[in-house]
Amino acid sequence: MAFLKLLAFFLFVIVAIEASSSYEKKMGAMMESFDLLAGFDYSDKVVINVGDYGAKGDGKDDSEAFEKAWKVACSSSKPVTYMVPNYKYLLKPLTFSGPCKSNVSVMIEGLIDASSDLSDWDGKNRRHWLLFDEINDLEVGGGGTINGNGKTWWDNSCKINKSLPCRDAPTAITFSKCKNLKVNDLNIRNSQQIHVSFERCSKVQVSRISISAPEKSPNTDGIHVTGTQDIDISNCVIETGDDCISIVSGSQGVKAMNITCGPGHGISVGSLGAHKSEAHVSDVLVDTANFSGTSNGVRIKTWQGGSGYAKNIIFQNINMKNVRNPIIIDQDYCDSKKPCHEQKSAVEVSNILYKNIKGTSASEIAVNFECSKSVPCHDIVLENINLVREGGGAAKSSCKNVKWTRKGDQVFPVPCDIDIMDY
Template structure:
């Protein structure tokens, strides 16, 4: 028989548990925050933005392991911000099983993103669901081809000041602007994504990475109307592996040098990728008349080009203002084991700056066959290039 002291201790513990549940507290492990419990309405007709924000706020403020659950169904959302920092040191899981659809009203978006992650340290987005921005309803308002000062439509996912994040096994469809924009972030791992928009859709980059360190993207299929992945200023230690790209504009470093005092790009590896029917293959593009900066330490290897218009291209005269040369210095670039077919007789086009010529560009085992009757060629301007192994087209 229990002593009076033991009985008292058990009663105290039971009393604490009852009072905790009465106060709405949950156990510290594996707590699920279901958006349906916060007023989300599946069906795609009633907007559920505030329900999602409330569910995230509780998950973010929970001190233990938390999961934000979005069950099967269609949910209509306007501008939605998942704001950090959060209390727990354990990454929050966003389990997306349903489909998110955007409100198709440009005036509903005041920021750079439709769904934003801001100052979050530790988050995983997964679940096999779909994020559909319904961009086709707003692309008519994109005037960036004719207006250099245009305001971009919001990105489907906009991540800023995010650390230790994983995004995997979801589908992104028909973004308004970029499908994903990652900036000022650290240690981001992305894989097993499907990103899709029509070839004619404007500025629907699959992913744009800027001012970020330690971003890895792998095993994804990207079909858009612009760059599959673009690496912007200030990006370091970025790895792209097993990306299937096309249609679109290819994989690009840049545009660099558009704005004053941009950060350097350094430490890029692009490997085991396949580009199908893209405008460009591997492209480095910098604006003429830019401020000084650097793009260096880049390796492009084991890449297949299938009917690509410009397989290997450096363009340092990008943009409309070509009165002064670009001051973005490109150096230490390796192209290795690049093979396939080109739609242009100029399969390698290295057009570098006269002010800061490209330094230490190396091509090893290049085998690009032209689909046509003209002789396949290379062009090099203001570039110091080294060659080894097979070279088709022949060196400059």
């Protein structure tokens, strides 16, 4: 009997040990699972759908619903997707104000139309239609279309109807004072004036934007960069009635890569120095671009009487097809009804490199440097340039008040007043 009790005791201990071991293994596995789960953010983004706030998407005014949805999205403490589904929306002038509590992704899948009634801007800032103001960590995309319905504005422009006074017209989309901004995968059409503008922003990425407006539409720049630092623009197709990309004062660290431009006025640094102002642009790279049927290719334009500088600029790996002014610096720029007289001051243009540029010029003068007598252009370098007349024949260059040089032997048209660099 004593032996049986002892045996039973030992069996109990063995079972208990095995049970304990199994329990520990199970608990260990469970704890590992919890540890894995802890590595995931399973609090998904909050989705704010404009349809839930009254937007019907039937082509009628949805401005109030968009505004209500934005206030909720911007006040969320969690990351937010602001969703615009695949319907047709009509919007009057609207401001998406920050700062927001968390990062916001605006996903535009549908079509957003601007009101065609100019009176909707009465008492409001006529320079804006859709304004994103002071929002950090913002992303805007979604593959949808933004249509400015600009024809009414164009018909009332002083550049179309000379009898009318010149007045401001809206930019379709403006990003003002935004940091860590991404704008990708959008179609922007027929803006009232500029299509998309980046004003006093920093750390900006822009890619896969398609912009189109008629060749005769006035002041419809594609992408406008002002007072902005560290902006990368890539893989964009731009067809407008003005500059495909314009880069103006206060901008630094601007990169534009893989750009298709035409029709339009080309890619321009400027205009700079209007109304005797001081302007600064530096560290610009335009790399890999195709221009077709544009009035200019790569251009720097400044007003007489201004001050400041445009410097450290590279234009390279560029194809021109039937471009009227493939390479141009114009320090006598004058977009005014009154004549512009020669001034003693000018924006200094220096340290400009033109490299690997080829194609055809629609005019006889393929390279035109029209610089200031008081502040001549200097440190202008050309390398591997091959520009000929559209339809065949030699092109020419024209120089005024410029100190420029060539690197290597492959520079056509042959530069005027040249100093050959010894490399």
